[in-house]
Amino acid sequence: MPFAQQLWQAMLRDLPLISGPLTLFFAATIMLWPGDLLLPSNKKHIWAPITLGVLAVSAALVANTANGSGFSSMFQVDGFTRGFQLLCTAAAFITVVLSQPQLNALQEQTVEYYALILFSLGGMQLLVGATDLVSVYFSVELMALCIYILVAYLRTQERSIEAGVKYFLLGAFSSGILLYGISLLFAAGGGVTTNLLQLNQKLALATHNNSLLVFAGVLMVLVGFAFKVAAVPFHMWSPDAYEGAPTPITAYLSMAPKAAALAAFLRVFGTGLASVHSDWSAPLGFIAAASMILGNVAALRQQSIKRMLAYSSIAHVGYMLLGVLSKDPLGGARAVWLYLLTYLLMQSGAFAVIIHLQGTGEGERLDDFRGLARRRPMLAFAMMVFMLSLAGIPPLLGFFSKFYLFMLAIQQGQYLLTTIALLTSAVAATYYLGVVNLMYFKEPTGVQLPRLGTALALTVGCTCGLVLVGTCFGPWLLDWAQTITWF
């Protein structure tokens, strides 16, 4: 009995730490059953506002969770956790809003869609606070499993199923590599612990004969994580998955799981593997450079804007990996968080425009943007703002976060990588400006577009406004970034 009582008390003591994810899981479960049974079938669209409400509650709980560590040091709430949890929740919020046009048009308003988004967000919120390789692995798998299903959600469309199968096989392969790497690190640490801080200490003391084990383990964990963030050369089927998935899910894919996976990357490599920095800094540098180069170069040749944004997100991950490389993990974390915050705003705005165009059967191909300035001047202006900001052109918000990140990289002495980043940013400007060129300087070909729905209009308007004036809020943004700490 005392053992069971101890367990119960330990659990009750630690539950408030995960109040955010817990709300999401409970809400999603109740939505699935008996929620869906009780709702009449012509009112299924109510799930969207309910989901938004749940997301708001979860965000409030997350913001109010006090610092602490629990579950046998497997989960920890600190400024870092809260910052990234809020980022992922914002991404999920925007995704639900962006999903409405397509789900309404296809009459696919089902509760499972929203429940899966809630479950995946719960996995992400647990991932960014995980301080043990075991909880990292399981949170990644929860997040990824929901996303495999979401990518293949429109199973009547061939491309959606194809994208889902490819993404799933890639994900299963990468999770095998990640787990094997974790098992090697577990072995190298003596087979007693997978806690990040304890592992760090044990790895620092690794004997010469264990160093091969450590090296192999670290490399495999790096490869596994690189698959999860879709960095080169492990990006094999990601552009396909991005292209075939339903467009709001593509938006979700390019924002939230990347943010959560990068947060896990920062925590695992910043605290857990910091003592073996020399083992992974060179391979990670290579991966970052390759992502920046290939992501930007491949985006030049794309005909579909979804694919172009997919390759450009690979390039953005390359830039953010510069933050992971830094020897000062907290500084890197702050730069990455700031970059992700601005990236979230720009990507959601761009995808809102694409989804609006898709409503009329266009929006997939770059050619659909021809002459948009004449058909819909405000929309074209917003898209121009997003494209310029993604390219990092001052004085827009994108420039601010890129500048902060590159400044950190230079301070850390990574001159070669920063040079590559600057050169490839210039290349990126080419294809981003290409879209602007198409919108403003080419003849329109499409039909008359309907009016923008309220939700989409609000999204585009807010994000555009924020991106335009965001740099004026620079000091406040930097203050927010300073709250990203861990202990």
Place this chain on the structure above:
Amino acid sequence: MEQSLAVIGSHLFLVFGLLALGGAATMVFARSAVHSVVGFLFCMLALASCYLCLGAEFLATAQILVYAGGIVVLFLFVVMIVELSKYKEQTRFQLHTPWAVGLVVAGAAAFIAVFWQTYFSPSAPQALTLDPTLAQGLDVANQNAQAISRGLYADFLLPFEILSVILLVALVGAVVLAKAERT
């Protein structure tokens, strides 16, 4: 007698390991999907025996129940559903097979070469030899299952709960993806 049992014990692990490798090789190179699944089953059973050699009785049983009893059966069902029109595949391998095989063989050879040199050289430390008395630690409450339960619910509570959510998501996903289309 004890000594010969110990020697047999260590060799038994290698025997089962080699059987597992054989099953895996069958799985990868077989022409018919059913042969692959049978190879997979054989590999899982051999691995269960390997776990027994390592003193993990509960896990060996779980391996047989979950993998051989659940996952292999699922695979056979799906093989039945999708293989009705073909009995044997014409081409088994993808176009880039030589590159992939070359890459993996090179990587494995490099790893094993360094590994051999490090671990089988005369100066390899005692660190990797097993201390039989440490096996007592696995039987904390006189039974392996009780020891595991203590570890699972006391230390691994969070991953356990996440796993339960994962299983729920898998349930939802399987229904969402595979249900019959609405007419």
Place this chain on the structure above:
Amino acid sequence: MPSMNSVLLISFLLFSIGVVGVLIRRNALIILMCAELMLNAANLNLIAFARHSGTVHGQAFALLVMGLAAAEVAVGLALVVALYRKKSTIQVDELDLLKG
């Protein structure tokens, strides 16, 4: 008692066979089985090193991984069935709607 060297060697060979299988086979089911094999190789490592240190940390982790593998297989097979229904094929290089 098996030495850790042989365990590491066998688990690494199993892992490599799994990697080779994922990279070279065309049948989506076989690719999935090879991914499961990779997870099993990692499990073998975990259990062996739990034995090595005398704690149950690795064994509990391995048990949880088995549950995870089952869930992943369930979703993967549902995807394969949905794919077969749509395209009547499960060979991955016949999935060419999305380029490359």
